[in-house]
Amino acid sequence: MSDLLATEQNDLYNPNVLINIGPAHPATHGTLRVMCRINGETIEDANCEIGYLHRGIEKLGEEKTYHQWMVYTDRLNYCSALNNNITYAMTVENLFNISVTERTMWIRVMCMELSRIIDHIVCIAANALDLGAMTVFFHLIHWREEAYTMIESMCGMRLTTTYARIGGMSYDLPDNFTERLWKFCEDIPKTLDEVEGLLNANRIWIDRTKDVGVINKVDALRLNVTGPTLRAAGIDHDLRRDRPYYVYPELDFDVVIGSKGDVYERYLVRMEEIRQSVRILKQCNKRIPAGPLWVDDKRVRIPDKMDVYTKMEVLIHHFKIFMEGIDVPKGEAYTATEGPNGEVGFYIVSRGGPKAWRMRVKSPSFIQFQAFENTIKGGRIPDAIAHLGSVNIIAGELDR
Structure with a gap:
């Protein structure tokens, strides 16, 4: 920050001006602050400041029991809370060296792909709105609400779900879920086609996004970015295929790759990834097996409510799980x-x-925000806004 502030204050003709983008700005998508030194509309230098939304979530993970901390995973990336829930539950299960049931695996994959669709919709819709495409926002945000409605039928909550449990899931799928998911998967591609018709050849959208916020292959690897930003740069990497978990090896889907790594290609990658998630959801809906939700392990299994209400021993076991917490074996685990x-x-x-004795979270937003200041230097202020929306930084997981 000191280098950024080192301007010639005594020079009355110095064209450099310091401005703050955020932390209270409608285009920053959260409490983000970027201090920029500008010359006209050109950003000559930038510095990202982290810490405005710091809530000590990692430290709370060392103060709360494993079950109590589950709710905090919702507050990381609140656009895709289910993915956080499940990844955290997987990590604790790895410490126990237990594997969830087959039905639970399929449900968790469905949850993670619904989360991916919601997150991508929020990213594309908000980015389009920032650049003036209001119609696109309303087209897409309808399907986010439809996805939230299905998630609400699964666990009773829309945004902060806390659906996963260590060793299982809090509820099974509702009776009419299969039909509703089929309808969702059949209808959403039509909207994606409409959005692409509005944007892909739109002269304004192309001018605002092509060759803007470019992160090439070399920079993507050097800056350690992952996800759609990495794949848009031309790096063929996806953990679902390269380090598979649950039933992903049994599913047929394509990893979407770009080449240029600009805002336009990040938009295209996310649009196609929504289609691939729909493809995965159709396969899951067709192949999900019947069976139990919970692993047969008394160390983690939460008793059925009816047994809790009618059997004293089960009531005591239930009480100990939630009041004292589960006894996790010694060891360490990292799950991604x-x-x-x-x-x-x-x-x-x-x-x-x-x-937990130590709890740490690897969040993509933290990496993306570190890379942001390097990418916007030399560009213009409106380009920085377009770039920020395309990498979808969520302040809740940036400050942990």
């Missing part, structure tokens, strides 16, 4: 999944007992 914006990972060190 392919989140909507990149690699989402949880690293837990356990010394035994109901609380």
Whole structure:
């Protein structure tokens, strides 16, 4: 920051001006602050400041029991809370060295792909709105609400879901979920076609997004970005295929790759990834097996409510799980999944007992925001806004 402030204050003719983009700005998508030194409309230097939304979530992970901390995963990337829930539950399950049931695996994959669709819709719709395409926003945001309505039928919540449990899921799928998911998967591609008809050949959209915010292959690897931003730069990497988990090896889908790494290609990658998620959801809806939700392990299994109400021993067991917490074996585990914006990972060190000794979160937004200041230098202020929307930084997971 000191280098940025080192301007010639005594020079009355110095064209450089310091401005703040954020933390209270309608285009920053959260409490983000970027201090820029500008010359006219050109950004000559920039510095990203992290910490405005810091809530000590990682430290809370060492103070709360494993079950209590589940709700905090919702507050990381709140656009895709289900992905956070499931990745965290996977990490604790790895410490126990247990594997969830087959039905739970399929449900979790469905949840993660619904989260991906929601997150991509928010990214594209908000970015389009920032650049003046209001019609696109209303077209897409309808389907985000439809997806939230289905998630609400699964767990009772829309945004902050807390649906996953260590060893299972809080609820099974509702009776009419299969039919509703089929309708969702059949109808949403029509809207995607309409949006592409509005944007792909739109002269204003092309001028605002092509050759803007370019992150090439070399910079993408050097800056350690992941997810759609990495793939738009031409790097063929997706954890669902390259480090597979759950039932992804059994599913047929394509990894979407770009070449140039600009705002326009990040938009195209996300649009096609929504289609691939729909493709995955159709396969899951067709192939999901019947069976139990919970792993048969008393260390983690939450008893059925009816047994809690009618059996004293089960009531005591239920009470101990939630009041004292589960006894996690000693060890350490890192688990990562392919989140909507990149690699989402949880690293837990356990010394035994109901609380983590160390809890760390790898969030894609933290990496993307570090790369942001390098990318916008030399560009213009409106281009910085377009670039910021295209990488979809969520302040909730940036400040942990």
